[in-house]
Amino acid sequence: MAISEHKDPVETDVKKLIEMARFYLAEALKHLENDDPYDAAEKTWASVKHATRALTLIFLGEDAPRKGETWRSFVTRAFIKAGLSFEEASRWASYFLDVRGKLHGEVFYGLIYEEEEHKPLIEKAKEYIDLVEKIVNTGSF
Numbered sequence: 001m002a003i004s005e006h007k008d009p010v011e012t013d014v015k016k017l018i019e020m021a022r023f024y025l026a027e028a029l030k031h032l033e034n035d036d037p038y039d040a041a042e043k044t045w046a047s048v049k050h051a052t053r054a055l056t057l058i059f060l061g062e063d064a065p066r067k068g069e070t071w072r073s074f075v076t077r078a079f080i081k082a083g084l085s086f087e088e089a090s091r092w093a094s095y096f097l098d099v100r101g102k103l104h105g106e107v108f109y110g111l112i113y114e115e116e117e118h119k120p121l122i123e124k125a126k127e128y129i130d131l132v133e134k135i136v137n138t139g140s141f
Helices: 009-033 037-060 071-081 086-109 115-138
Strands: none
Touching: 009 037, 009 115, 037 071, 037 086, 037 115, 071 086, 086 115
């Protein structure tokens, strides 16, 4: 189910979510260039979260896991349904959790920034957003 094939509210939402993911990613990179890793981390989290919502809406019909399901399982399922192998889906689900825990939690809320630990997560967001956008635009990987 690619975005371009149907015209319904979910697809409109998904398109907006991808646009927002791109916007927040650009903002994150600006903050990083301006030596503001704390806001860069939070904008990266917003970017990854919006892209993930788009992915899960398209492939699972939901933007959050059901009661009793972990985010790791939820995101992994979405990537698998999109055509990724279990290993690749698990790797990207782990990235999602790292961004949430390390960038959103440690850096933004905890005010602990270690460039060697956190900057690669910010930089990898482009790869994540590119992948998700490709998947939601084509309907599969």
